[in-house]
Amino acid sequence: MKCIICERESHTGKYCRLHKKACENIVRSYEQWRKALEVSWKEYLSQIANNPLTGEWTKEVVQHLLKSGEQAIVKDY
Amino acid sequence: MHNYTLVLAEKPDAAQRIALALDKKEKPRKLSENGVPYYVAKRNGKEIVVVPALGHLYTIAAEQKGRNYYPVISFKWVPRYVADRNAARTRSWLQTISTLANKAGAFVDACDFDVEGCVIGYCILKYACGAKEHESKRMKFSTLTKQELEKAYAEPLPQLDFGLIEAGLTRHEIDWLCGINLSRALTIATRKWSRKYVTLSTGRVQGPTLKFLVAREEAIRSFVPTPYWKIRAQVEMDGRVLEARYVNERIENKKEAEIIANSCKDKKGQIEKIAIREFKQPPPFPFDLSTLQSEAYSLFSFTPRRTLNLAQQLYLDALISYPRTDSQRLPSTINYATILKNLGKTEEYCKLTSELLLKQILKPNEGYKEDLAHPAIYPTGNLPRRVLEPSKRKVWDLVVRRFLAVFSEPAAKQNMKVYVKINDHRFHFSGRRILAQGWIRYYEPYVRFDEVLLPLTEKGRIVSVKKILLEEVFKEPPPRYNPSSLLKDMEEARIGTKATRADIMQTLYDRRYIEGERITVTSLGFEVFDVLEKHCPQVVSTALTRELEEKMDRIRENKEKREDVLTNVIGMLHQSLAAFKEEEQVVGEQLNDALERSKLEERIIGTCPLCKTGKLLINYSRKTGKRFVGCTSYFKGLCKTCFPLPQRGTVRSTGKNCPECGWPTVEVCMKRHPWILCFNGECPSKAGKERS
Numbered sequence A: 001m002k003c004i005i006c007e008r009e010s011h012t013g014k015y016c017r018l019h020k021k022a023c024e025n026i027v028r029s030y031e032q033w034r035k036a037l038e039v040s041w042k043e044y045l046s047q048i049a050n051n052p053l054t055g056e057w058t059k060e061v062v063q064h065l066l067k068s069g070e071q072a073i074v075k076d077y
Numbered sequence B: 001m002h003n004y005t006l007v008l009a010e011k012p013d014a015a016q017r018i019a020l021a022l023d024k025k026e027k028p029r030k031l032s033e034n035g036v037p038y039y040v041a042k043r044n045g046k047e048i049v050v051v052p053a054l055g056h057l058y059t060i061a062a063e064q065k066g067r068n069y070y071p072v073i074s075f076k077w078v079p080r081y082v083a084d085r086n087a088a089r090t091r092s093w094l095q096t097i098s099t100l101a102n103k104a105g106a107f108v109d110a111c112d113f114d115v116e117g118c119v120i121g122y123c124i125l126k127y128a129c130g131a132k133e134h135e136s137k138r139m140k141f142s143t144l145t146k147q148e149l150e151k152a153y154a155e156p157l158p159q160l161d162f163g164l165i166e167a168g169l170t171r172h173e174i175d176w177l178c179g180i181n182l183s184r185a186l187t188i189a190t191r192k193w194s195r196k197y198v199t200l201s202t203g204r205v206q207g208p209t210l211k212f213l214v215a216r217e218e219a220i221r222s223f224v225p226t227p228y229w230k231i232r233a234q235v236e237m238d239g240r241v242l243e244a245r246y247v248n249e250r251i252e253n254k255k256e257a258e259i260i261a262n263s264c265k266d267k268k269g270q271i272e273k274i275a276i277r278e279f280k281q282p283p284p285f286p287f288d289l290s291t292l293q294s295e296a297y298s299l300f301s302f303t304p305r306r307t308l309n310l311a312q313q314l315y316l317d318a319l320i321s322y323p324r325t326d327s328q329r330l331p332s333t334i335n336y337a338t339i340l341k342n343l344g345k346t347e348e349y350c351k352l353t354s355e356l357l358l359k360q361i362l363k364p365n366e367g368y369k370e371d372l373a374h375p376a377i378y379p380t381g382n383l384p385r386r387v388l389e390p391s392k393r394k395v396w397d398l399v400v401r402r403f404l405a406v407f408s409e410p411a412a413k414q415n416m417k418v419y420v421k422i423n424d425h426r427f428h429f430s431g432r433r434i435l436a437q438g439w440i441r442y443y444e445p446y447v448r449f450d451e452v453l454l455p456l457t458e459k460g461r462i463v464s465v466k467k468i469l470l471e472e473v474f475k476e477p478p479p480r481y482n483p484s485s486l487l488k489d490m491e492e493a494r495i496g497t498k499a500t501r502a503d504i505m506q507t508l509y510d511r512r513y514i515e516g517e518r519i520t521v522t523s524l525g526f527e528v529f530d531v532l533e534k535h536c537p538q539v540v541s542t543a544l545t546r547e548l549e550e551k552m553d554r555i556r557e558n559k560e561k562r563e564d565v566l567t568n569v570i571g572m573l574h575q576s577l578a579a580f581k582e583e584e585q586v587v588g589e590q591l592n593d594a595l596e597r598s599k600l601e602e603r604i605i606g607t608c609p610l611c612k613t614g615k616l617l618i619n620y621s622r623k624t625g626k627r628f629v630g631c632t633s634y635f636k637g638l639c640k641t642c643f644p645l646p647q648r649g650t651v652r653s654t655g656k657n658c659p660e661c662g663w664p665t666v667e668v669c670m671k672r673h674p675w676i677l678c679f680n681g682e683c684p685s686k687a688g689k690e691r692s
Helices: A017-037 A041-049 A056-068 B012-022 B089-102 B115-128 B146-154 B162-194 B206-221 B254-264 B289-300 B304-316 B336-343 B347-357 B390-406 B483-492 B501-510 B523-535 B542-556 B562-582 B584-603 B632-636
Strands: B004-009 B029-033 B036-043 B046-052 B058-062 B075-079 B104-110 B227-237 B240-246 B268-281 B411-422 B425-436 B462-474 B604-607 B615-620 B627-631 B642-644 B650-657 B664-670 B673-678
Touching (some): A017 A056, A041 A056, A056 B206, B004 B012, B004 B089, B046 B089, B104 B115, B162 B542, B162 B562, B206 B483, B206 B501, B227 B254, B289 B304, B289 B483, B304 B390, B304 B483, B304 B501, B336 B347, B347 B390, B483 B501, B523 B584, B542 B562, B584 B650, B604 B664, B627 B632
Parallel strands (some): B004 B104
Antiparallel strands (some): B029 B036, B036 B046, B227 B240, B268 B411, B411 B425, B604 B615, B615 B627, B627 B642, B650 B664
């Protein structure tokens, strides 16, 4: 199976190892954002998508999540 | 000319220095055979012939011919010209040494006293001089000064350091076995898939180094910034506005931060506490190689490799001691006072050295690191006979000033922290100053200390608060490695040796696994690492490298046998390579994809400034063959952005945007003259430059 973002080999789901790691970070960091700013999942994604400090792979996953409208709990990455 | 003593030096410059020092009149005869220089010196009525090597004249090669198979297990030591096409020059070198060895009555190994030097001397004595390795004596020196060389010749070690030689040979053999087998496995897998030849390499040290870089790159690229808030108060005291920070440096909730900031607005502050701390900062330690490389990188932006080359040249000029050292210690036998006196002959250091020489006891502030073979890097006291080129001069001056600093007094400093209470919230501002300069004066201009002086104040004083600033900040990703920080981490993890670390880093650049001064791992680097971690996890683990280093230390101390260590490594390689061979096709495909991606990455200049979704790419027209820059969204029918490019010279992405307009830029290089090109026709930097 190929990663839906970069077409690297994916053995565990729709993301390759690298994008999976980024996705895990996105999910993990949401809790901190929610506590800090009380933002919704979508607002959170838009904010990190426009942040210059956000990592390249994180941005790619965020774009994908925004496009597909996936919910906060991403179990199947 | 016969029955002379044959002295083997590691390099031609060193041979000349040794001959000059050993000749009674300091005028040795320079002769040459087959273009190989050697020197004849006379001492106490006896003849000494000093002949140089060219670094390693022998290397390891596979016993079986051919390059298309692995595992390669059987090997032998051969002259370098046999294994390396580019080393044809070493043939005449070895012939000359053999000829000179035939007529020699005694042998002295005067190669550098470290692992590499020991192996160089041993191989020449064994293979080129007719098994004279057990007859030869060993000169041990750390500087190429006349005094030390004369002493090393008069009182040589009775035999070679065979423990060090065994350790050196083992290191070479293990590195060769790991390097050749894993590199061949990667290269063959790629070629079988694509039928194209691409050199991919890895090795015992390269693998773990790449692992460091990949881990950092992953942390950066998958980073999610999280917000926090900082509160600062502008406090006015004696007509000066000082910025005080809220004691809790990170407030992780916006509402909480706003409540604190609002409650401090338009309130007076009161000085609650003044904390003064005075302390003494001891002088720095003498330079070992990695500290010198780090310091030269941060001060002059010299890469570790460049610093090592410059230090090596200074050593060959007898201006500094042997640079490949791990030691931070300076034994008194180097004679501190004489070195200081000699350095004091220059106007530049005269005042500083005379002050140090007034001390009753000269005692350096030594570090904890030790090297059995050499002391820390120090100036020999010799002064340059001609003007040094600027970069060499910088390194020499740095070594001299560091040497002066280690003998001086600690610096006395004072830190002051003033706590201000504003409506029950605590803020503080800090000041710092130097009370006594101590070693700082000797190490200037290579030490920076910005003093922050605070106005005099007392507890209970009421101060006015001009402004409260609430700032939203984001946690930053870890910094990228640069050559200096990577070197530091390699050293901490005991990966590689002081002599090889800089070269390993260069190999990673040459193979295009990494790029840039702030190091970025390429797609190819990621894939190679992925493949290695999956199929040969031991090779990329720092544990294996560290374990081998420990084993080599034990071989050196005669506590472990070389054969046992080699057998273990061969067993590990057999296992890994068998698993690798089974997956060769999958690996080949993975690496080829990565190579393609890597090539594409090199052509990408940056994000398209017009559509902001595509990437600008260097393309070639199918019709005319001419190159141009186009947007990748063109193929989706979304963007038609394109720009012409100069058709001559090389074009590559700078990775930076134009400082004036923010558009991506490229570097065009024509006849060795590079210039930066911005595509934006309306860029302010181009105003007034249009052709009439």
